[in-house]
Amino acid sequence: MASPSVLxxxxxxxxxxxxxxxxxxxMADNGPVRGTMVIRPYGYAIWERMQAEMDARIKETxxxxxxxxxxxxxxxxHREAEHVEGFSxxxxxxxxxxxxxxxxxxxxxxxxxxxxxxxMAKWIQSYRDLPLLLNQWSNVVRWELRPxxxxxxxxxxxxxxxxxxxxxxxxxxxALRIHLEVYNDFLEKxxxxxxxxxxxxxxxxxxxxxxxxxxxxxxxxxxALQMATSHELGQNFAKAFDVYYQSEEGxxxxxxxxxxxxxxxxVGGLIMAHGDDAGLVVPPNLAPIQVVVxxxxxxxxxxxxxxxxxxxxxxxxxxxxxxxGRGSFGRRxxxxxxxxxxxxxxxxxxxxxxxxxxLVRRDDGAKVQVGVDAVASEVPGMLAAMQSDIFDGxxxxxxxxxxxxxxVAEAMEAATTGFARLPWSxxxxxxxxxxxxxxxxxxxxxxxxxSIPVSDTEDGLDCIVAKSY
RNA sequence: CGGGGCGUAGCGCAGCUUGGUUAGCGCGCCUGCUUUGGGAGCAGGAGGUCCCGGGUUCGAAUCCCGGCGCCCCGACCA
Numbered sequence: 001m002a003s004p005s006v007l008x009x010x011x012x013x014x015x016x017x018x019x020x021x022x023x024x025x026x027m028a029d030n031g032p033v034r035g036t037m038v039i040r041p042y043g044y045a046i047w048e049r050m051q052a053e054m055d056a057r058i059k060e061t062x063x064x065x066x067x068x069x070x071x072x073x074x075x076x077x078h079r080e081a082e083h084v085e086g087f088s089x090x091x092x093x094x095x096x097x098x099x100x101x102x103x104x105x106x107x108x109x110x111x112x113x114x115x116x117x118x119x120m121a122k123w124i125q126s127y128r129d130l131p132l133l134l135n136q137w138s139n140v141v142r143w144e145l146r147p148x149x150x151x152x153x154x155x156x157x158x159x160x161x162x163x164x165x166x167x168x169x170x171x172x173x174x175a176l177r178i179h180l181e182v183y184n185d186f187l188e189k190x191x192x193x194x195x196x197x198x199x200x201x202x203x204x205x206x207x208x209x210x211x212x213x214x215x216x217x218x219x220x221x222x223x224a225l226q227m228a229t230s231h232e233l234g235q236n237f238a239k240a241f242d243v244y245y246q247s248e249e250g251x252x253x254x255x256x257x258x259x260x261x262x263x264x265x266x267v268g269g270l271i272m273a274h275g276d277d278a279g280l281v282v283p284p285n286l287a288p289i290q291v292v293v294x295x296x297x298x299x300x301x302x303x304x305x306x307x308x309x310x311x312x313x314x315x316x317x318x319x320x321x322x323x324x325g326r327g328s329f330g331r332r333x334x335x336x337x338x339x340x341x342x343x344x345x346x347x348x349x350x351x352x353x354x355x356x357x358x359l360v361r362r363d364d365g366a367k368v369q370v371g372v373d374a375v376a377s378e379v380p381g382m383l384a385a386m387q388s389d390i391f392d393g394x395x396x397x398x399x400x401x402x403x404x405x406x407x408v409a410e411a412m413e414a415a416t417t418g419f420a421r422l423p424w425s426x427x428x429x430x431x432x433x434x435x436x437x438x439x440x441x442x443x444x445x446x447x448x449x450x451s452i453p454v455s456d457t458e459d460g461l462d463c464i465v466a467k468s469y
Numbered sequence: 470c471g472g473g474g475c476g477u478a479g480c481g482c483a484g485c486u487u488g489g490u491u492a493g494c495g496c497g498c499c500u501g502c503u504u505u506g507g508g509a510g511c512a513g514g515a516g517g518u519c520c521c522g523g524g525u526u527c528g529a530a531u532c533c534c535g536g537c538g539c540c541c542c543g544a545c546c547a
Contacts, residue, residue, distance in 0.1 A: 006508065015541090023480095034539080089545065111547090145470090145545060152546065226547065263547045296506055330507035337507095348506055358506090439543080 006334060009277050014221040019149070021271055025280050025339045028149045035147035035154030042339060043150075043267060045288035047157065050266055051137065053190045053286070054159060057182040061174070063133035063161055068115050070139070074105040076114035079240035083113065086207020090142040092154075108141040113208065113233065113259055116162040117241030124245050124255060127166055131174065135161040150268035151225070151469050158263035164243055164255040168234075171256035172211075175230045176452065178260045179213045183228035191266065192283040192391040193217045193273045194398050195227055196419075196464050197452050198444030203432055206259075210234035213452060216443040216464060218398045219272035222418040224443045224468040227269055230260035268469070273394055280340030281363055283390050284383035290319045291379060292341045294332060296348030298325035305372060306347050309357065312376035318383070337362060342386055345375060363390055402464070408434050411465050415440045424461040440467055 007024065008016040022028055027043035030036070039047065055065070074093060077084040087110050094106040109115070116134065124132055141155045161178060165171035179197065187193045195215035205212045209231040217227045237243070238255040247253050274281040284290050291313055293306045306322050313320040321341075323332055336344055346358040356369045359378065363386055370378050401418030405411050408431040414420035415438070424445050427435070432442060443464045447453055453461055 030539095086546095140547085142546070146541095146543085156547070158547070229547070261547065265547050298505075325505065327505075328507085328509050329505050330509080331505095332508090333506095334508050346506075350506065436544095 006338065007277060007279060010220060010275075017275075017277075018268075018272060021275055021279055021338065022149050027267065027271075027280075030149065033154070035144055037149050037153045037155070039157075039264070042288075046267055046270065046282065046286065047264055049286050049288050050186075050191075050262075051159070054182060054186050054262060055137070057186060058135050058159065058161065058178075061133070061177055061181060062131075063135045063163065065136060066134050067136050067138065068109075068112050068119070070109055071106045072109050072112070072115045074107050076118065077107060079114065080208045080236055082236070083208035083240075087111070087142075090144060092141045092143050109138075110140055110142045111259070111261070112136065112138070112140075112160055113162065113237050113257075114241070117237045117243060117257070120162070120164050120238075120255070120257070121241050121243045124164055124243060126246050127248055130164060130166045130245055130255065131170060132164040133161075133174075134163065135159055148268075148469075150264055150271070152265070156264045158261050160259060160261040163258045164238070165257070166245065166247070166253070166255070168256050171258050172232050172454070175211075175213065175232050175258040175260060178258075179215070179228075179230040179452070183215055183230065183260075183262060186262075187215060187217070187227055188391065190283065190285045191227075191270060191273075192285070192387060192394060193227065193269060194391065194395040196398075196444055196446065197450070198446040198464065199453055199456060200229075201424075201432070201442045201445060201456055201463070203429075204442060206231045208233060208236050209259075210236065211455065214444050216466075216468075217269055217273055218394075218401060218419060218466075219269070219469065220275065220397070221272070222401055222466075224419065224464075224466040225265070225269045225272065226443070226468070227266060228260070228262040231258060233257040233259060272469075274390060275340070278334075279338030281390065282340040282342060284342045284387045287340070287342050288319060289321045289339075289341050290383055291343045291345060292321050292323055292336050293345040293347060294323045294329070294336065295325035296329050296346060299349065302347055302349060302352065305352055305357070306345075309345060309347065309372060309375050312373075313379060316376045316380060318376075318379055342383060343379060361386060363393075411435065412438050412440060415466050419443070419464050419466040421462050421464050424456075424463040427463055427465070435465055438467075440465055443468060 007020040010017045026040045028040055029038040031038050091110055092108040095102055137159050139155055139157050144152050144154055147153050163174055187195055195217045197215055200212040200214055211232040213230040215227045216224045219225055235254045235256055237257050243255040244252050271280055293310045295302045295306045303324050310320045310322045342362050344360045351357055355371055357372055358367055358369050360367045403414040403420050405414055405420050405422045407426050411420035411422050443466050445453055445456055445461045445463050
């Protein structure tokens with residue numbers, strides 16, 4: 001179906017294939033400052049679709065969007081010991097502005113728990129003000145040592161949610177709800193990426209959190225990618241920023257807070273979870289362009305038919321674009337395949353003479369001919385089928401490449417090609433250290449039934465270990 | 470910060486070992502014609518501080534010294 005040789009084959013050099021896709025699908029470019037990225041229109045359109053889908057789900061849980069400053073006083077970071085220790089190495093700090101040395105250095109936010117904590121303290125007086133459910137869409141800066149477009153850039157885009165609650169149970173319940181109803185729902189239904197849900201072991205926890213939930217997806221090379229996280233911050237940040245409320249009984253009490261985020265890393269995850277040797281494969285529910293109507297030749301009759309088909313698709317709610325026949329057909333087809341557009345409608349004079357057009361699926365290359373007037377009624381079902389097929393395929397890869405093992409040595413062997421699952425009790429701190437010698441980490445802890453534990457101290461937990469991005 | 474590699478046209482590279490006409494090639498770009506059912510062909514054309522600074526030399530992309538930058542592999546991480 002595809003013309004190879006346009007991209008480096010995955011089997012030959014997976015990282016190179018990734019870079020080829022990012023470049024040739026016109027997703028992003030490296031920025032002039034090391035580690036920064038320029039997100040090109042097609043890449044940004046995909047991010048905007050992610051934003052729209054996640055934003056709607058976030059609002060459904062009751063959170064509201066707000067915006068906090070990019071610049072944070074450095075002193076804020078010192079108020080929470082673990083937080084400052086965790087983030088110090090990767091902070092970008094402004095010490096000079098307005099033509100002079102600053103009295104207090106300013107940190108370019110790497111995340112906003114601190115500044116938002118400061119304002120939560122201001123805004124929360126009474127139990128009636130709780131829960132306070134905030135989210136912001138923003139850029140953050142973390143001075144990464146080894147940047148890679150989308151996966152790890154010095155500046156990236158994300159949403160970060162921050163909430164304050166009256167009780168531990170309410171906070172933990174909300175963090176879990178976000179994890180399941182926002183992240184997992186988005187990942188499964190829109191991104192079509194199945195994940196292992198669980199909690200991080202203490203060594204991998206967010207700096208300052210008491211518990212970190214994660215969704216670990218599998219890339220096509222068998223490595224793991226953390227797709228989203230949801231943290232229970234306990235009372236650590238509330239204590240550091242004096243986030244108190246007066247209870248119904250008139251007592252002063254500390255809040256319980258959470259934070260949770262998903263970033264442009266998801267674009268990298270999309271590429272590596274679904275892409276093949278012909279390029280990107282974008283699940284229909286995510287795709288900014290679900291159908292491209294390709295004119296085989298640049299002729300009035302053909303172009304007219306393209307416009308007609310596109311109008312009908314648009315009317316039935318399909319995101320569609322027309323590619324008029326300028327330039328060679330093969331070239332244009334290849335370009336759309338690299339961009340991963342789910343369905344290509346080929347409109348050419350030969351078929352048109354019989355009143356037909358061809359529909360081609362990006363995921364499996366299947367081609368069918370339908371009447372010109374039947375396109376709009378055929379496409380929605382086809383898109384739905386693709387969406388579930390792409391998810392099923394990814395789930396099969398995830399399950400087929402997850403190996404149940406008994407000990408750390410076997411896990412290390414299994415992690416060369418996929419994930420290993422073994423009893424958490426068989427790992428421990430010593431096991432983690434041993435795994436690390438092969439760049440393998442504990443991705444998450446789960447209950448035997450795959451559900452999310454409340455704490456890493458629960459009995460009988462399994463852990464998933466793998467190499468990761 | 471440790472280990473490797475690379476800076477020559479927009480991108481990817483050759484040339485450097487052994488200094489010497491006008492610094493090449495592929496892709497891309499522009500113009501024209503023919504094309505268009507799987508990365509089209511032909512013809513013409515535009516495009517260069519050879520990373521920067523210094524040195525050696527009659528002469529430096531090439532040799533020497535110093536600097537800067539980038540990429541890949543590790544440690545850190547959404």
